[in-house]
Amino acid sequence: MSFSFIKPQLAKQQELNLYRSRKELDKGAGRLLVHQGKQYINFSSNDYLGLNQHCDIKSAFKKGIEQYGCGSGSSSLVTGYSKAHQELEELIADWLEAPKCLLFSTGFSANSGVLSALGQSTNTGYFLDKLSHASLIDGAFNSKAKSKRFKHNNCEQLNDMLSSSDCNDKLIIAEGVYSMDGDTGNLSSINNLALKHQANLYIDDAHGVGVLGKEGQGTLEQQNIEKGSHLIQMITFGKALATQGAAVTGSAEFIDYLVNRCRDYIYSTAMPPANAVATITSIKLCQSEHWRREKISKLTCLFKSQLDNSIEITDSQSSIIGILTGSEENALYCQLQLKNKGFWLTAIRPPTVEIGKSRLRVTLSASHNDKDIIELADCINEVIGKCLQNK
Template sequence: MSFDFIRTDIDEQKAKSRYRQLVCTSTASQGNEIIINGKSYLNFSSNDYLGLNNHAQINKALQDGVDKFGTCSSSSSLVTGYHYAHQALEDDICQWLNKPKCLLFSSGFAANLALFHALGKNEQSHFYLDKLSHASMIDGAYQSKAKVKRFNHNNIEQLTKLLSSSEQSADTGNNKLIASEGVFSMDGCQAKVMELAQLAKTNSAWLYLDDAHSIGVIGNKGQGSNSIANIDITMATFGKAIATSGAFLACDENLHEYLVNFSRHYIYSTAISPAMAWATRKSIELIQSEHWRREKIVELSELFSDLLTPEVELVGTQSSIHAIIIGDEKKALRVSEQLKKQGVWLTAIRPPTVAVNSSRLRVTICAHHNTKDIKYLAECINKAIA
């Protein structure tokens, strides 16, 4: 049989309790619920952090976008696919984050690959990645020609030493990129943004942050990590707090021009739907003005933490993401199944997404949750883990 390793690898995943399969869902009218196989659950696994999915004004903007531009861009951005809706959205993002230029991509994965591939065309480029950086960042870095080093999670001292040792290398020059996540997707902790920015400046390096889980949630107007420091290059997705689809890279004029000319992921991809770009403009407008959404996440997160028993190992966070470390894969699956029986949908995160023996429940507290939801969640978790 051709590719007989396929069956072997799948069977091995099952044996290790790491097997994954698709689950078809339909969202209820209330954003805090999810319907699977006809049964309703309280949903604590969504990345709709601000509760904007299915918002009436965003839905209307999407329909208006369809009426104005159609559903599809019909081409790559460098042929005929770059519509006014794309340009207007890029301008909005630049103003929001105080950045000179912006490029739109189909997904955060594509945007990360694009950046590392493009800057990694040059063999003298050096990338320094936090060890917990997203898989797409790691893939992009190692698939490039750049020299790649990874520092322990949020370990500024180790990163400083790596940068210092590279100064003694004759081929490094100024082609250094420090890369991290604004908020780390699996444990919810923040990067040490101010320290990273200062370190980048001191070492004539660029700072690149994947802000997928920070944008919309962090900052007075949801600017993410750019509300903390000046980030040289920011990537963020639209499919989480912004509640639409796609992603962007915000940067200076020179890098923008370079990516337009040398990024294969940008040049050879059909542009995102102009209607979706139009809807995203409305979402960003709401994010900037409706501060209560971020305030509610903070309030509910504090309540959740206070209600958990000491036996529950909760990772400290300032974001919507709250990781409860279980350890063993089988136990994490067992706890997740117990919660489902209580009407709580909470996915067990297992290797290789997280390190071996650090399987966890990844709780996301969103603006559409309420006090009753949080109290019930904490009660169920306490019982399941006790």
């Protein structure tokens, strides 16, 4: 027995060059990955700081397993909350200069769970950047809140929306670094609007934390955003910090509300304490090893300088660079050609990006070297500049 719509919808995905499938890897996440016995230079990982194979983090994970076992065994409100979780929450709150912190198993769960918990009434208004992550969109539009989306980084439109809203409680939702374009949110102006309209501000900084800021505190620190009780920040551990999970920071009252009313937190098994132990080590490395952020910046500049002027890229202010190919078919073709040359990149297609703006998403890491960058740029110039035009 099956659902009648499954087969035709899958066929439609294939017809539109939007079909997705998983690729089992023998080795992945670092500079190199191995697929079906062949090695590739990996430019698709979010391991921005190159910490995935760091011996101190792996050692901390092992010590955590020895002390706490492999899993937490329960939700945080039963018996799943350990001293390791508490220490990690306190470290993050201090690092991000926030009153309090709460851990989640994933960034998706954090975003959707928080917005669901806050959107309990139609008297609440959500105002989302047009390029907000799927987890933010799901959390907002599946809640009872009145949700509207403003054009990407368009503060004039956001101001008009806030001015015309009759909601008692307002929440602006934006990101620090947008994961498909690599550009940063206009957080200073957005924060000013939040203060002007007595709105709260939720920043998803999954791709900014670790990479931006003096000690990797993320986009808010880099843009010198003044902290206040109106501010909520979400960070993830599975990217620059190279472990797993997420955290939300905010006022003590707000965090207490989540503990009591956020279903994603209340009913989820807590992350393994060993993971919390490893993340503590990862954050401390992130804070102290400034050279990793410096290297990412250097490699990003090198990569952009090596691309032909004819190559269209996104307006990135981070180590995420989108190489625009136009159609979905073009993106898949270029992905295959680069794979044949030993480079692993991912073709990004709708609905992740707009129709007609399919791209190759290049993510640079501190684990890459100059040779990797120059060779990738040369191959992209060849594939897009020649192969694509003659295929």
